[in-house]
Amino acid sequence: MGADHNRPAPSAPPGVRRILVATVVPLVVVTVVAALLLWPRDSPGVDQGTDPPRYHGTVTRVVTEACPPTPETPEGGSAAGPCGTVTVKVADGPDTGREVQTPVPSGPGAPTVAVGDEIILVELTDPADPTASSYNIAEHQRGKPLVWLVLLFAAAIVAFGRWRGLAALAGLAASFAILLAFVLPGISAGGSPLLIAIVGAALIMFVVLYLTHGVTAQTSVAVLGTLGSLVLTGVLGTLATAATHLTGYGSEDATTLSMFQADVDLHGLLLAGIIIGSLGVLDDVTVTQAATVTELAHANPGLSRLQLYRAATRVGRAHIASTVNTIVLAYAGASLPLLLLLTADSRSVTQILTSEFLAQEIVRSAVATLGLIAAVPLTTALAALVTTAGRATARTGGGGDGGGAGDEPSPTPEGSRPVPDRAEALRALTAPRAGNTSSATSTGWPDPDRSTDATW
Numbered sequence: 525m526g527a528d529h530n531r532p533a534p535s536a537p538p539g540v541r542r543i544l545v546a547t548v549v550p551l552v553v554v555t556v557v558a559a560l561l562l563w564p565r566d567s568p569g570v571d572q573g574t575d576p577p578r579y580h581g582t583v584t585r586v587v588t589e590a591c592p593p594t595p596e597t598p599e600g601g602s603a604a605g606p607c608g609t610v611t612v613k614v615a616d617g618p619d620t621g622r623e624v625q626t627p628v629p630s631g632p633g634a635p636t637v638a639v640g641d642e643i644i645l646v647e648l649t650d651p652a653d654p655t656a657s658s659y660n661i662a663e664h665q666r667g668k669p670l671v672w673l674v675l676l677f678a679a680a681i682v683a684f685g686r687w688r689g690l691a692a693l694a695g696l697a698a699s700f701a702i703l704l705a706f707v708l709p710g711i712s713a714g715g716s717p718l719l720i721a722i723v724g725a726a727l728i729m730f731v732v733l734y735l736t737h738g739v740t741a742q743t744s745v746a747v748l749g750t751l752g753s754l755v756l757t758g759v760l761g762t763l764a765t766a767a768t769h770l771t772g773y774g775s776e777d778a779t780t781l782s783m784f785q786a787d788v789d790l791h792g793l794l795l796a797g798i799i800i801g802s803l804g805v806l807d808d809v810t811v812t813q814a815a816t817v818t819e820l821a822h823a824n825p826g827l828s829r830l831q832l833y834r835a836a837t838r839v840g841r842a843h844i845a846s847t848v849n850t851i852v853l854a855y856a857g858a859s860l861p862l863l864l865l866l867t868a869d870s871r872s873v874t875q876i877l878t879s880e881f882l883a884q885e886i887v888r889s890a891v892a893t894l895g896l897i898a899a900v901p902l903t904t905a906l907a908a909l910v911t912t913a914g915r916a917t918a919r920t921g922g923g924g925d926g927g928g929a930g931d932e933p934s935p936t937p938e939g940s941r942p943v944p945d946r947a948e949a950l951r952a953l954t955a956p957r958a959g960n961t962s963s964a965t966s967t968g969w970p971d972p973d974r975s976t977d978a979t980w
Contacts, residue, residue: 540913544744551751555726562720564709576646577617580665581624583641585611588628606630610637610661612645626659635663642668688736695732702727703800711796714787718758721796725754725803733807741910742814749810749903754799757806757895761798764887770794774880775862794884802892805847809896810903813840817907829912833904840900848893855885 588608608628614620626645629635637643642665650656681689707724711717729750737743772790773779781788816836820827827835856863859881866876876882 548744558723564713579617579645580615581612581645583637584613624659629661691736695736698731699728717792717796721799725799745907746810746814750806753806753895753899756898757802761795761891770884774884802895809899813903814907821911829908832908836904
């Protein structure tokens with residue numbers, strides 16, 4: 525997320541910091557108050573009474589055999605395999621330590637088991653005889669591989685990013701905590717998905733950006749750019765879904781959710797997904813733009829506000845060009861099975877593209893991209909204003925009282941390039957060189973063989 529630099533950004537002058545504090549702090553307070561007012565207090569409980577008990581076990585033996593013929597198969601053929609029995613040693617539950625027999629899993633998506641596999645058993649009770657029960661293999665245990673993968677993920681981030689990587693992990697944990705404790709329970713309790721998503725995204729943004737990148741003027745600029753882009757994304761999403769008459773029932777998951785929780789607003793849930801999905805890319809763009817302006821100003825303090833804006837915007841264009849493709853491919857990859865089903869559809873291409881499912885994906889991608897595009901000029905302009913305001917204050921020496929104090933060169937921060945005198949630079953550029961009164965060829969272009977080394 526964003527760019528990292530070993531050299532910290534120059535601190536903003538007191539006046540700029542006061543303006544940023546007066547802007548950001550009220551936004552933080554409003555976000556926290558809104559979160560407290562929207563915090564779910566009566567979340568619906570999850571009814572687990574009908575779920576069969578699940579226990580862990582280890583496969584000790586697998587015996588496969590030919591499937592017996594069944595009346596349902598044509599010409600008395602055998603049923604689709606595999607068939608046989610699996611012996612499993614139960615690790616927990618009432619039969620801990622015992623070995624039980626289960627049928628070999630079969631059917632679409634059934635797990636393939638071997639000796640030594642750690643699996644999950646489900647205990648099924650016979651409706652005719654509640655005292656009789658049997659075990660079936662549900663799936664593999666994936667806890668240990670996932671733990672090792674997460675540890676590798678965290679170690680790589682900390683090894684590369686060091687303290688900044690550790691802060692990024694803390695920000696990631698905070699994001700999941702806000703999603704699991706506020707956003708999802710609030711929507712499940714029947715709250716407005718769009719409002720909850722905006723407040724939750726703002727909470728995530730404040731916590732993650734300041735925790736990862738520090739409480740600086742540069743981070744505050746990124747925060748303001750991200751928040752403005754999020755609001756614009758929400759407005760555009762509302763207008764686009766209303767214009768295309770999207771209901772939110774475009775996927776099988778949404779339809780299934782409506783059966784279990786009828787009070788969830790699926791149209792608002794669609795908008796909430798657009799907001800949450802855009803946040804991860806938005807903060808990357810805004811942090812990068814704010815850092816780009818800061819680095820350009822440090823590398824060349826003579827750049828004006830407009831020059832800083834134009835140079836950083838060119839970087840933003842390249843970033844957006846690659847990010848747009850990333851957004852579209854991410855949505856396509858997540859929906860690849862359904863896209864394959866649509867390609868086998870007998871309807872025309874126009875009907876497929878305007879169907880509820882594809883239409884909502886097009887709206888999702890287009891709205892997120894428009895929000896990203898707006899984030900570049902917004903954040904770049906704010907960063908240029910803050911950076912040049914700090915530079916102007918530093919040049920005046922903190923507002924001296926005239927006379928010789930204003931003519932003295934202001935001290936430059938350690939490690940930064942001194943600010944050149946504009947008049948001296950113009951004289952050096954226009955003065956003729958010794959031994960070469962003309963630096964241009966007969967065509968008017970500079971002589972390509974002349975030396976570019978100048979004595980300053």
